[in-house]
Amino acid sequence: METPQRPPTPILDRVGSYRKLRELSPSDLEALCGELRGVIQDVTCRNGGHLASSLGAVELIVSLLRVFDPGRDRILFDVGHQAYAYKLLTDRRERFSTLRRKGGISGFPRRHESPFDAFDVGHSSTSISAALGFAKARDLKRERHEVVAVIGDGALLNGLAFEGLNNVRSAGSKVLIVLNDNEMSINTRIGGMAEHLAKLSVHPTYRRFKQFIKEQCRTLRRGDTVEEVLGRWKTKLKSLLLPPNIFEEMDITYWGPFDGHRLDELEEIFGLARDYPESLLIHVITRKGKGCPEAEAQPATFHGVGAGTVLGAPSQKKAPDWSRVAARVAERLAEEDPRVVCCTAAMKEGTKLQEFSRRFPHRFFDVGISEGHLLTFAAGMAAGGLRPLVCIYSTFLQRAMDQWVHDICLPGLPVLLCVDRAGLVGEDGETHQGLLDLPWGRVIPGLTFMAPRDQADLEFMMRGWLAREIPGAIRYPRGTVPPSLYRNEGSPLSGWGTPETLHQGEETCLVGVGSTTKLMMDALALSRERGETLPTVVDARFLKPLDETFYRDLLRTHRQLVVAEEAYVSGGFGESLAAFAHREGSPCLVRTLGVGDHFVAHASRAEQWQEEGLTPEHILSFLHVWATASA
C-alpha cells in the first residue's frame, strides 16, 4: 500500500510556533488552521487518537494563542483530547509525529512534557476547579496573568464541573471559562443542562449583546469602577428580558454564544475578556470534526480513531472484543429477565451498548459524564427491584469509589459492574490505565469480584450474578476475547466461586487472573519446551470472596505460588493470597507479578505488558529464583 503524503504546511513552517501568530494576516491565519487540521488528521490516522474533538478546536486554540501568552497565562484544557493544535503551536511540532507512541509525546497535556501544559488531564471536568486553584495561587502571590479553562459541553455536565462553577463567585479570583460547545459528548450530549445550552445557543438576544459587551469594556478602560460597570451590566440584562441563564443565576457573567470557527470574532471576544476584571463564561459554538467530511458526518465514530485509519475506507470486520461480548450477554439477559437494565456514563460506544440501547430503549440509560451519579442511580434502581448492569471503564470507576462502597456494597444491592478496560490500556497512557479497580475493589466487604478468561466464563459469571442477590463486579481488559480457552468440548464450566486448575504440576503453582491466565499457560508451554519441572496452573476466576478451601490445599501442596495480574501489585490479588498464606501459617512463598508502584505511560498494550514484566520468560525466572534460593 502507498504511504500517504505528508500534508504541505508552508505557513506552519514559517511561523513555527505561537510566538509569531500575531504577525499573520487574516487569510494566512485561515490557511494555517487548514494546515493544522491536515497535520492533525495525518498523524492521528497514522498513530490513532482523538480526531474529531481536536479538529473542532483549531480556531479556538489559534485565537487563544493570539490573545494569551501560554508562557505566562495559564491555559487549561478539560480532558485534553482536543488540544492537538495547542501541542503543535507550543513547541511540539517536531515531535508531533510521535503522538501516543512509546517514548513520544502524550495524547493529553502533561506538565512534564512541556512548560506550556499547565495541568495534567485525561479524565474530564477538572478544568474549572484547577483554574480556580491557579487563580487563587496567582492572587495570593500577587502575580498578574490570566487563567483560562477550556471545557467542552459534555464535560460541563459533570458534577465536578458544577462544584467548580459553584465556587467561582465565592472564590473571588478571576478565571475565564471558555465553553466549547459542539453539542456532543462522545455521543450526542444529553440531559437538562444540554437542553439549556441548546436554548442559549440559539437565542438571538445574546448575539446582539456583543455590542453592549464592547461598550462596557471601553467604559471600563476609561476609568469606571468595576462596581459601576457590573451595576450597568445587571440593569442591561434585566432590560433585555433575556431567557433564564444558569450561569448568570450563579452570578457568573455569561458572554455568548459566539461562532467558534470565526477567528476575528473569537480574537475580539478573548481580547475583551482578558481586559475584563471579573470571571466570565464565554460560550463558543464549534463543530466536532470540523474540516474532515467523515468526522463531521459521524463525530461519535471519529471521536477516537485507531492507528492505521484510512478515512473513507470501509470499516474492517474485527474479532469480538470483551465490551461487545459483555454487551451481547447483557442483551440475552434482558430478553430473559424484564428486571435487567443497562447503564453507562457517556461511554455507550466504548462499551458497545449501541445495540442494547436500540433494542431496549426504555431499559438503557446513558447519564452523561457522571460516574458517581451512575452508580448511585444504579443502586436506586436495584433497591427498587431492577437488576442494573453498569458498564464502566476501570479508570472512570475511580470517580465513583464512594458510591461503589457506600451505595452499592454496604446495603448489599444487586448491581453488577462490568469493569471494562481493566488493565493496561495502551496509547491513552497514565490517566486511562485500569489498574486500581482490583486493589480498591478487593477490600470492599460484600462484593463478589470476578475475572473471566474467555467468553464462556464471562457469560457464566454474568448469569451467576443475576441468579443471586449480590453486589458484583467483573473485570475484563481492552481487546479481543477468545470464545473458549483451555476447555474440553462439552465439559461443564467450573462452579460459582471456585478457581479452576488448568494443569496439575508440582512445586510451583502459577495463578492467572483473567487476562493473565493465558500468560500462565504460555509460561507452562515454555517450561515444557525447556524440559523443566512443570508447574501447576490455576485460573483464579473469583478474586473475592476467596475460596479458602481451594487455596489452603494449594498452599499445602506447593512450595511457591506465582500470581500475575493486570493491575497494581500493591494491594492486589497476589497480596490477598499472601495474607491468607500468612494467616494460615503456611511456609509456601507467594510472589506477584503485575504493575509496580508507578504510573504507566503511553505505548502499545503489548509494549506495556513487556515493560511490566508480564512475559512467560519473566514468570519462569521467578521459578528459577526460588529454585536457586532453596538449593
Ligand SMILES: Cc1ncc(C[n+]2csc(CCOP(=O)(O)OP(=O)(O)O)c2C)c(N)n1
Ligand atoms: C471522568 C471521565 N469520564 C469519561 C471520559 C471519557 N470521555 C472523554 S472525552 C468525552 C466526551 C467529552 O465531551 P466534551 O467535553 O463535550 O468534548 P468534545 O469531545 O465534544 O470536544 C468522554 C465521555 C473521561 N475522559 N473522563
Ligand SMILES: CC(=O)[C@@H](O)[C@H](O)COP(=O)(O)O
Ligand atoms: C478521551 C477519553 O477519555 C476517551 O475518548 C478514551 O480515550 C476512550 O478510550 P477507548 O479508545 O479505550 O474507548
Ligand SMILES: [Mg+2]
Ligand atoms: Mg462537546
